[in-house]
Amino acid sequence: MVHFLHVKRRALFAAVACLGFAAAAPFSALAQTNFPTKTIRLIVPFPAGGPTDIFARQYAIGLSRVLNQSVIVDNKAGASGAIGSLEVKRSQPDGHTLLFGTASNLALYNLMALKPQYDYLKDFTTVAVVGGSAVVIMSNKESPQTLKALIDQAKANPTKFRYGSPGQGTYLHLSMERFLLESGAKIEHIPYKGSGQAKPALLGGQTETMVDALGSALPLHQGGQAKILAIAANKRSSLAPDVPTVNEALGIKGFEAVLWNGIAAPAGTPKAVIDILAAATAKVLKDPGLVEQLKQLAMEPTDSTPESATEYIKEEMMRWKPVIEKTGLRIE
Missing domain, CATH: 3.40.190.10 (Periplasmic binding protein-like II)
Structure with a gap:
């Protein structure tokens, strides 16, 4: 595993425990939560044909199969991912509109935007960090x-x-x-x-x-x-x-960077729905067919829980903040 998949020991133990429970509990609660009830819209805030779009489309096929519900990919590109992110933020928090993003709009946006239009940690609920390239x-x-x-x-x-x-x-x-x-x-x-x-x-x-x-x-x-x-x-x-x-x-030692991907829902999405999506995502990422397809695309899937994924995004913010300060990069 490359370093971006590592989590702190306590977070790892929690992730393993939660995944074990999530594999069964959320699906048994499907009838109780009545989710999903309609097509799920997976917004990709970047154009078609890029690495995020490629991964998202493979994920959407798997999620549709696991949840037995249609999942459509909707590319809403622009403003370094902010346009698509804002559309998800403003959507109904019922789990039927999801964001398939990257470090760019999930972790870096608030650090770089001069006038940020959203705060990821306040305006979204993380479902999972799903891997990257x-x-x-x-x-x-x-x-x-x-x-x-x-x-x-x-x-x-x-x-x-x-x-x-x-x-x-x-x-x-x-x-x-x-x-x-x-x-x-x-x-x-x-x-x-x-x-x-x-x-x-x-x-x-x-x-x-x-x-x-x-x-x-x-x-x-x-x-x-x-x-x-x-x-x-x-x-x-x-x-x-x-x-x-x-x-x-x-000869630049330790220079590693992985364009990781994550899935998020609007803040306020019920925990039961997030748990179902997280469990479904974990199941999708364990599918041998998907794993092989992603491998051929040089993409590595990983396991996470909503909690461990959120913690990872916070750590990424801390890791890249000094780089942003040194380079002086900002988004208008």
Whole structure:
């Protein structure tokens, strides 16, 4: 397991105990809580085709099967995930409208927004942290083909390169800025509305590099259209064994970043409904078929409870706050 899945010992014991109970209790209480009673709307606050959207669609299929109810994915992109998040915040707190988000809108938004329109910990109830994919740095075929060459050239000519990201203030943007801060290089940031828009810009030469999640970047790398220069993990991925870690490529030790995903409901959603959703989610993530599909997408599912997931998000806020302060990144 990569480090983002680790929880504190007490939280882990609590998670295991709760999951054991949740496997049976919430489903036996389905009739009592009368949930779900209609189609569940899973809002993804990023465009279709990106890593979050890919994961969300696989999850929606599994959730629909477990709950025996239709689950539709609705992409509401914009403002680094804030538009979709706000729609969920304002929805009826009955569990039929859920947010499938990332660290960007679940943990970083309140730390980076100059005028935040929501407070995640107050306005939402966490269902689960469901896993994620390691962050990678990728270049097009006309740009430097090693991370060291890219950084050396960027240091020699600070205005030469541009990198694309899924948006201003996203986890991927912050991860790249943290990398540039630690490497001492300067590369201009060009924000897009999701990885799905950043990739054509990379291939078309509007940017020379981009930051993405491994699962999203892998097809371009495997197809020879672009090259992943490094992965922000403590070891190489079995799906891309030719890609070095940031430490191997540049000697920056301990540089790890995982674009994790989480599911949330509006604040005020009944606990019984949250428990049913959490138990259903745990069941979905244990499905061998889904696990294999996610593995091929370089995404790693994990177990959590609403309580342990909320604690993890709080820890992520604390972990990234000093990085945000050092980089000075803010969302208008």
